[in-house]
Amino acid sequence: MKFHLRASFRLSADASKAEAAISVFFSNAKNIVQKGAPEGHGAKIIEWKLTGNRIDLIIDSDRYVRAHDALLRLRRPLAELLGNNYKIGIRGLDINEFQIEVESHRDIGHKIPYVRNIRYEDGFLKLELDVGENGSLGQSEIEKRIPDRIVNLLEEKLQTYGGKSEHWELLWESSPKESNYNKDPTNEMIKRNWIKHGASRGQWIYGPQATQLFRTFEKIVLEEIIKPLSYLEMIFPKLDTWDVWKKSGHAKGVYPEIYFVCPPKTRDPAFWEEVMDYYKVTHEVPQELIKEKIDVPIGGMCYAQCPTFWGFIQGATLPNDDLPIKVFDRSGTSHRYESGGIHGIERVDEFHRIEIVWLGTREQTLEEAEKLKERYKYIFETILKLHWRIAWVTPWFMAQEGETGLAKMEGAGTVDYEALLPYNGNWIEFQNLSVNGEKYPKGFSVKTQLGEPLWSGCSGVGLERWASAFLAQNGLDPENWPEAFRKYFGNMPKGIRTL
Amino acid sequence: MKFHLRASFRLSADASKAEAAISVFFSNAKNIVQKGAPEGHGAKIIEWKLTGNRIDLIIDSDRYVRAHDALLRLRRPLAELLGNNYKIGIRGLDINEFQIEVESHRDIGHKIPYVRNIRYEDGFLKLELDVGENGSLGQSEIEKRIPDRIVNLLEEKLQTYGGKSEHWELLWESSPKESNYNKDPTNEMIKRNWIKHGASRGQWIYGPQATQLFRTFEKIVLEEIIKPLSYLEMIFPKLDTWDVWKKSGHAKGVYPEIYFVCPPKTRDPAFWEEVMDYYKVTHEVPQELIKEKIDVPIGGMCYAQCPTFWGFIQGATLPNDDLPIKVFDRSGTSHRYESGGIHGIERVDEFHRIEIVWLGTREQTLEEAEKLKERYKYIFETILKLHWRIAWVTPWFMAQEGETGLAKMEGAGTVDYEALLPYNGNWIEFQNLSVNGEKYPKGFSVKTQLGEPLWSGCSGVGLERWASAFLAQNGLDPENWPEAFRKYFGNMPKGIRTL
Secondary structure, eight states: OEEEEEEEEEESSOOGGGHHHHHHHHHTTHHHHSTTSOTTOSEEEEEEEEETTEEEEEEEEOSSSOHHHHHHHHHHHHHHHHHHHHOOOEEEEEEEEEEEEEEOSSOOOSOOTTEEEEEEETTEEEEEEOOSTTOSOOHHHHHTTHHHHHHHHHHHHHHHTTTOOOOEEEEEEOOOOOOOOOSOHHHHHHHTTSEEEOSSTTOEEEOHHHHHHHHHHHHHHIIIIITTTTOEEOBOOSEEEHHHHHHHSGGGTOGGGOOEEEOBSOOOHHHHHHHHHHHHHHSSOOHHHHHHHBOOOOEEEOSSSSGGGGGGTTTOEEOGGGOSEEEEEOSSEEEOOOOSOOOTTTSOSEEEEEEEEEEESHHHHHHHHHHHHHHHHHIIIIISOOOEEEEEESOHHHHHHTOOSOOSOTTOEEEEEEEEETTTTEEEEEEEEEEOTTHHHHHTTOEETTOOOOEEEEEEEEHHHHHHHHHHHHOSOGGGSOHHHHHHHOSOOOOOOOO | OEEEEEEEEEESSOOGGGHHHHHHHHHTTHHHHSTTSOTTOSEEEEEEEEETTEEEEEEEEOSSSOHHHHHHHHHHHHHHHHHHHHOOOEEEEEEEEEEEEEEOSSOOOSOOTTEEEEEEETTEEEEEEOOSTTOSOOHHHHHTTHHHHHHHHHHHHHHHTTTOOOOEEEEEEOOOOOOOOOSOHHHHHHHTTSEEEOSSTTOEEEOHHHHHHHHHHHHHHIIIIITTTTOEEOBOOSEEEHHHHHHHSGGGTOGGGOOEEEOBSOOOHHHHHHHHHHHHHHSSOOHHHHHHHBOOOOEEEOSSSSGGGGGGTTTOEEOGGGOSEEEEEOSSEEEOOOOSOOOTTTSOSEEEEEEEEEEESHHHHHHHHHHHHHHHHHIIIIISOOOEEEEEEOOHHHHHHTOOSOOSOTTOEEEEEEEEETTTTEEEEEEEEEEOTTHHHHHTTOEETTOOOOEEEEEEEEHHHHHHHHHHHHOSOGGGSOHHHHHHHOSOOOOOOOO
């Protein structure tokens, strides 16, 4: 990685009388621009030149003390020298040329903000930043370390693009359960009129029997987890704005899987008259015309369920006595634009989930995670009687947000719960549990009263996934279901018959 | 209203030998083109001319037998005459000129499909339809009666635009209840940390206390309505596609209030790389760029709650023994782009509703509506102890879909339930109940086994609205709540405190 920077310090007055002192300053500047870098590394001042009230600099560097960091490091001691001895101030910085070279195995075909030009040559991406008089990158962007964001982006991208593989490590597997059932539960449910395709992609309408199954799972979660562990119910919003996803981190990478939401540009009926008229005459909805009349997307339909919770305590300080805080939500749907291979209710675009969220000190958060795991184990072993397993996987916030490099939060991470689908021999992820470290409290600026780090965790119980796992192993006939589950379920409702 | 049409019948052969017979046909054609019209009204054949294998016609008319109807009426008897006597067939119709004049008090500024040109002159809208060689309106559109759709559209629009007023007729009002509470419940809930603004417009995050209130309302509905009247729970989808709204009728006019949903054009991460890179460098979401990368809207977030239910029985025939069918849904949020004057939780963009749907014969549907009204009355009088009233209003499907002219379905219609807000003296609509006649069964092609008309009804219990009404009249302190409600509510949960 190489940086080549031409920049100037603008001074409040002609500094000719200080030229000798400035010369001494720059001949000793190595201490400043290489401090902390390994021997032989860091930035180098290639040239400096005083011209009246301007000092022009050329700085080259490697990755250790980057050229723009070197420039910022020089500012204060130089200002002290000129101020104390000559009453001259530094008015500002001009960036005249800034080039960055990064090793890469590929070109980048699209624009990157603040970059005027990218060339791919001899295994290097050569970036010319958009500096100079009409450039978008100046002093303020240098101070905000925008060049570092660009470099981080490239490094992350070039490391991971196309080849990210998820970590997966088995922690525990249950014994196989007795069952000879080996049919695809979605097909069986369709045959019995328990479910019907919805009008949208990966969407189902659940009839009374399937709904009672989902509500039974919910009852089990309430009775076996929520009540004994004293979680409080809340209602989290189900339209996620960019603001929420910026704080939760999803804005980094969630776009390919979002159902985007756009409000109308106005709710003036006259503005929409052409659309209504078109429909009334043609009986077709003019989708292109509507696209012109809707605003830019304000966010999307609920994707992960917990980000909108955090608005409730955003910016707040939590009393230590009230920790851990433990809440859950079951107030609506989640929506993901899933890959083409959507299969039955196992992988759907619209799904139903109970989201459990807890926050406290690191110790409290980890302890609560263990309690939840115990309760889950009890449910899967004793009530649902599943053949299941649990694995340590890439944390969801790395997978969903395109993050790389394991966050330095010992104990944080995600476990996936998987169940065997006997009809095809695959394992289906039917829920997960994550300890997210300080990620969310930091993102939403939530603090503890005593200043200890605040941690949080979340766990999503996917009702479609529980149903897939349970029915694939136990079939659709209640007489073959585990006794404890049957008690929770009660009588099978009469469904809706059609001729 | 005036129609002026120039059209031709294309014949399979030269019809010169039939000219005399054709002449006789057209001199008697008045019987055909004025049949059923009031004396002196209907269409007139202004001119006809046989030229080889083509008969050119000019037809003028008023609204009674419209010119294009007259043309279609002529086809069969003319084809019989030519076929039987001369073995000449009618190959098709050409539309050469078609003008329509409609009385109007205003111009229309936008395009209407199949209309080439609109002029507003002397109190008339003069439409020139897009006919002729490269025109969009030809024989098939005439057969589909597209000109009638255009005329209906204009008549409806010119009648109602800007001046639609809702019908409202008081049916019953309860006695006032004893209570001195007169505060705005939203403000009080905010003060006590029961609710917080969400990140989006008209959106709230409900803390444990408010959520328990909502769940108590739900419990009351379950215990006092769902169980005694034997409704079955279903899960209705919460993303409504155009296809659903075309069948439900919402596609006619719901656009100004919709949160539109757009999927990504593709879920290929490379396609979204520029967006992710932009965000990672600037920490801002590039909304305009995203708008380019999302597809046209496929529909919107749930608006009315019952349309997606109908997919479950779409196209089906229902066994008479199973009627009435009675279901409900409480599986997610509804979203409306409401007007600017959003006030607290009384008028919100994101809300929670229990939707009750029933269908059966006309008699069953009306009887069930009465049973529901009795149960509601019991709840509002005995458990919530509200000061409320009930009014007969414009049916929701007329208000929401821009329909005009009361559908000819005796007994169908909507009642609104309203409650007094003592703090401002207004009445708030807190739920409604509609008998929708054959509207939905026809829209979704659902039939009864014995062929009797199938009717349906729906009733939405808005939890935000119940909360607004109940808290505005009874306050936030359980000790001031009606005894029967307190029993349902149980203990007030400890909320989430912040410092």
